[in-house]
Amino acid sequence: MKGVRAFSAPGKALLAGGYLVLDPKYESFVVALSARMHAVVSSTTVPDNDNKLIINVKSSQFNNNEWNYSVSKDQGYDPIERDGKSNPFIEFTISNVCNYFSDNESFDNKITIEIFSDAEYHSKENSLIMSNNYMSFPFHKKNIQDVPKTGLGSSAGLVTVLTTALSSVFLKDLDVSSIKYQHTIHNLAQIAHCQAQGKIGSGFDVAAATYGSIIYRRFLPEIISQLPELSVDNFERYHNALKDVVDTCNWKMIASPTNLPKGFKLIMGDVNTGSETVKLVQKVKKWYANNQPHSLDVYNCIDENNMKIIQLCKTLDSLSKTDTVYYSQLLEGLYNGYTDDFKELKEFKHAFLTIRKNFRLISKESGADIEPSIQTELLDNCIQIKGVLAGVVPGAGGFDAISLIASENTDIESETSGLTAFSNVSWMKLKQAECGLMEEDPQHYIGLRAAH
Structure with a gap:
């Protein structure tokens, strides 16, 4: 094998935006996470291969997790799996990348991609940690569909990093910085992810996987819905439309780099349950449509406080550079629980509490458990902990992992150890990611062994 490269993409937490992220008129605050999806890609040329691409995708972390595809122009770039297995996220990614690059005349025709996911994406129950001097991953005895997820955006990360790995075979000079x-990678991954889900989502998870922590406003849904169906008979038409959408269309999307302010950190706690996002979204959409103008007033109140959080992050970031003495006092007040002594911290906390209050109202009126009572109790207990400023059930809410914003000096595990109120929470070893897509050293994935 030649041309071995490796890439990774981060998970996400939608801190401010909730259901408003589905509407292109609202902005959201998305934090990229240190948990990453990885892809190691190698390729070679096989002679006399009937103009077919052979693509092997596998993840040895899970049982029976390997797919072998043949792809050709004659098939309309529809991946045919040797054993009849199906994974729509992999297949739509392969289909779109191969179709997009079908004008390229010189590339390797046998591709192998190994996928790895960091431990925080799935429940670690009944897993064995395999590591080397660089990397550490849990290896599971079950199939991937039987291992519970924690809601960090594994499918978006998979599609983004797989798109990158495949693209690197066609683009030898691919530079993810x-x-x-x-x-290009973002647009291809957004299209494949939407097609695999059978719907056009907000896309904040793919955007974060590509760009890192961002202020996000979603793209126009019709950008993707206008694409024709891909088939053997119309792959040329699809290719031209795909090139146009990826390269020239104005998506009218915002993905501006951002970060939590200096001295603040994100804490994630897994409550070991998970939620069905699709059902929650359906209930909220129905409530919103049937309760105008009241529902619009609720959304506008949430939006007003989302924007306060975004602006306060910018204000705090500026203060950390222009008034270091005051900012040092503010961070000390955050850590010691004197948040009401500082206007910025008081406003930050109040904005999150107001957002939560409105989502509890939507929960009550729509029947969607955005902030279930058990999560309310947990979050209320969390914000009493020294150094914790605010908390929220990120994204669509429900029983996914909770997110807390706290002082970087807060030791959440020692603060909650032995307390009954936190007995069902597993604190995840996560932090805000420095960036989105990264190229990694493929040598770092060799020789994974059981950790003792």
């Missing part, structure tokens, strides 16, 4: 290539 280049805005140009990030743009």
